[in-house]
Amino acid sequence: MTDLAPHLSVYLLEHLPKNQGASRHTVDTYAYSFQLLIGYAAKRLRVRACEIQIEKLDAELILDFLDHIEAERANTPRTRNARLAAFKSFFRFLEHRAPACLDVALRVHSIPSKRITQPLIDYLTRPELHALLDAPNRRTASGVRDRAMLHLAYAGGLRVSELTGLKLSDVSQPATDTIHVLGKGRRERVLPLWKETQAVLKDWLRIRPPGKDEAVFLNNRGEAMSRHGFAQRLATHIATARHAAPTLAQKKVTPHVLRHTCAIHTLEATGDIRRVALWLGHSSVLSTEIYLRVDPTEKLDILDAGKAPPIKKGTFTGVSDRLLAMMARARAA
Numbered sequence: 401m402t403d404l405a406p407h408l409s410v411y412l413l414e415h416l417p418k419n420q421g422a423s424r425h426t427v428d429t430y431a432y433s434f435q436l437l438i439g440y441a442a443k444r445l446r447v448r449a450c451e452i453q454i455e456k457l458d459a460e461l462i463l464d465f466l467d468h469i470e471a472e473r474a475n476t477p478r479t480r481n482a483r484l485a486a487f488k489s490f491f492r493f494l495e496h497r498a499p500a501c502l503d504v505a506l507r508v509h510s511i512p513s514k515r516i517t518q519p520l521i522d523y524l525t526r527p528e529l530h531a532l533l534d535a536p537n538r539r540t541a542s543g544v545r546d547r548a549m550l551h552l553a554y555a556g557g558l559r560v561s562e563l564t565g566l567k568l569s570d571v572s573q574p575a576t577d578t579i580h581v582l583g584k585g586r587r588e589r590v591l592p593l594w595k596e597t598q599a600v601l602k603d604w605l606r607i608r609p610p611g612k613d614e615a616v617f618l619n620n621r622g623e624a625m626s627r628h629g630f631a632q633r634l635a636t637h638i639a640t641a642r643h644a645a646p647t648l649a650q651k652k653v654t655p656h657v658l659r660h661t662c663a664i665h666t667l668e669a670t671g672d673i674r675r676v677a678l679w680l681g682h683s684s685v686l687s688t689e690i691y692l693r694v695d696p697t698e699k700l701d702i703l704d705a706g707k708a709p710p711i712k713k714g715t716f717t718g719v720s721d722r723l724l725a726m727m728a729r730a731r732a733a
Contacts, residue, residue, distance in 0.1 A: 531645035535637035548604035557662035583681035
């Protein structure tokens with residue numbers, strides 16, 4: 401039997417960041433997936449976590465765990481599939497390091513991902529967006545910081561990890577007219593900023609407390625703002641913005657909705673899906689096509705590009721009479 405701990409340690413601490421070039425966000429996500437799985441396995445197998453052997457993490461246990469996080473933790477199928485992707489990646493890593501586990505690995509690889517629906521994305525209308533950007537209190541340091549975060553998240557179409565991972569060295573100084581973004585898959589992009597975005601970012605940098613952390617946005621403890629912390633600040637300002645834009649009460653606004661909003665507004669302005677993909681840092685325009693399903697102007701352009709097929713008018717004289725006669729015969733029979 402093969403001990404899990406040493407192989408998992410090498411996988412998370414060396415293989416992912418050094419050999420695969422995985423981002424800090426990816427490593428954190430994979431580590432949390434295994435934290436949940438090992439906690440579940442230890443309880444089910446009635447052993448200490450450090451005593452779990454790889455062969456015990458078979459396809460049956462992993463399937464039960466995936467069902468568990470959907471039923472007990474209310475995880476979505478998308479989250480379930482992300483956890484499964486982490487486990488499959490680990491077992492691919494094991495195929496050459498621990499040949500004795502090859503059979504278990506093959507069975508784990510055969511676990512299918514769960515089919516998910518593709519609902520229309522949520523995004524903010526321009527009045528809703530303006531209400532949100534105006535919600536933070538500009539007379540407080542936290543309000544100045546939050547206003548800059550919201551403006552930058554929208555203007556750059558940033559993922560929350562890109563926003564919270566932004567360093568002072570990523571902002572062009574002293575103009576603050578561009579930012580350097582390290583995105584998903586370590587794809588880099590440099591984004592120019594609107595003058596309005598530059599202004600609110602400068603307001604924050606002028607009062608940003610000095611500290612050891614190089615993150616642009618700090619929490620009240622002087623540490624880098626976390627993804628969860630930004631989500632909390634966003635929820636607070638959405639509650640305030642609802643007074644000016646009541647339609648926000650009907651929407652679930654997450655940090656990613658600001659990215660969707662940037663994409664939709666960029667598509668409306670340019671009409672070019674390739675520019676949207678470039679701005680968002682997508683590796684393929686296929687990832688950006690979800691916005692074509694939402695933008696009504698694209699659909700109207702399709703209608704305007706062609707003509708409706710001519711439909712010849714039909715005559716239906718006598719149809720009702722024949723129908724009534726048939727029913728009368730049926731009753732008589």
